[in-house]
Amino acid sequence: MTATELDPSPVAARFRDQVRADVQRLAEQGRALRVVGLISQEEGPAATYARYARRGFEDVGIGFELRRTTPAEAEAAVAAANTDRDVDGIFLYYPLSDRAGDRWLRELVDPRKDVEGMHSFWGRLLYENTRFVDPERTVRAILPCTPLAVLKLLEAAGVHSDRADAPLEGVTATVINRSEVVGRPLAAMLANDGARVHSLDLTGSLTFEPAVGRHAHDVRSSDIDRRAALAASDVVISAVPSRDFELVRAEELKEGAVCVDVAEIANFDASVRERARVVVPRVGPLTVAMAARNLVRLASARRRP
Known part of the structure; x- marks a missing residue:
């Protein structure tokens, strides 16, 4: 078996077309959308991501401004973007501070402008598997853009069941790295859609049991x-940002697995292509498309009477 490589760019293009139409609709109503990105680094992965984001937002008609800040000034920069009536969305490029400081900055972002979907307001809805903000179910909850991009790529790879309310029922997945930005919310989202998820991290293993037959997923300690x-996994997703990580190899995989690399550096050995069915080498283009989609939803919700 030789794996098919799934390029995220064509998938992202389809979502960008939809977002572009929504942005045009808002523009016809007199609303020009604008995102502010906050960054503290001149070079490195954050700066690269910001350049891709600018191209992605501007491609669909959304204005993008990158504001440089320092760790000492980051709180004030977030506050300024929160209160700026011309700013519809805020994007943080980490690290802005240390780990604790970045966690605090995420909480300072106005949830109504949180295009990344990382504020605890959205996190609570995610972990409770609450899909709408309002009782009338007219305003959809915002989901973290990178985990959401992974779910869309799995769908494009043909990983789904016949149940609309549990599209990943019967799927077993492994997510390597339980970060608050990608790994943990991704495991929860997979489980909310019906998958059993093994979450592996340096601190140990957890299993996210699927939300099939109950409102939300369940998390239990695991010795796997x-x-x-x-x-055991039909899907393997890795997001480890370290060159010391032991690459996932072909002999470790279930035959026909789908492998998704979310990390800035390769997490999968080249040999996996001999055993996997589909390999997704990167997620970035679709992450930006999901952030733009989140922005349109946030802006549309704020315009409701």
Whole structure:
């Protein structure tokens, strides 16, 4: 078996077309959308991501301004963007501070402008599997843009069941790295859609049991190790930002698995293409498209009477 490589760019293009039409609709109503990105680094992954984001937002007609700040000035920069009536969305490019400081900055972003979907307001809805903000179910909850991009790529790879309310029912997945930005919300989103998810991290293993038959997923401690988790998984997603990470190899995988690399550096050995069915080498283009989609939803909700 030789794996098919799934390029995220054509998938992202389809979503950008939809977003572009929505942006045009808002423009015809007199609303020009604008995002502010806050960054503290001149070079590195954050700066690269910001350049891609600018192109992605501007491609669909959304204005993008990158504001440089320092760790000491970051809180004030977030506050200024929150209160700026001409700013519809805020994007933070990490690290802006240290880990605790970045967590605090995420909480300072106005949830109504949080295009990344990382504020605890949105996190609570995610972990409770609440899909709408209002009782009338007219305003959809915002989901973290990178995990959401992964779900859309799995759909494009043909990973789905016949149940609309549980599109990943029967799927077993492993997510390597339980970060608050990608790994943990992604595991929850997969489980909310019906998958059983083994979450592996340096601190140990957890299993996210699917939300099929109940309102939300359940999380339990697990003693499953990497070998057993990978061997059982139809989907393997890795997001480890370290060159010391032991790459996932072909012999560890279940035959026909779908492998998604979310990390800035490769997490999968080239040999996985001999055993996997689909390999997704990057997610970035679709992450930006999901952020733009989130922005349109936030802006549209704020315009409701």
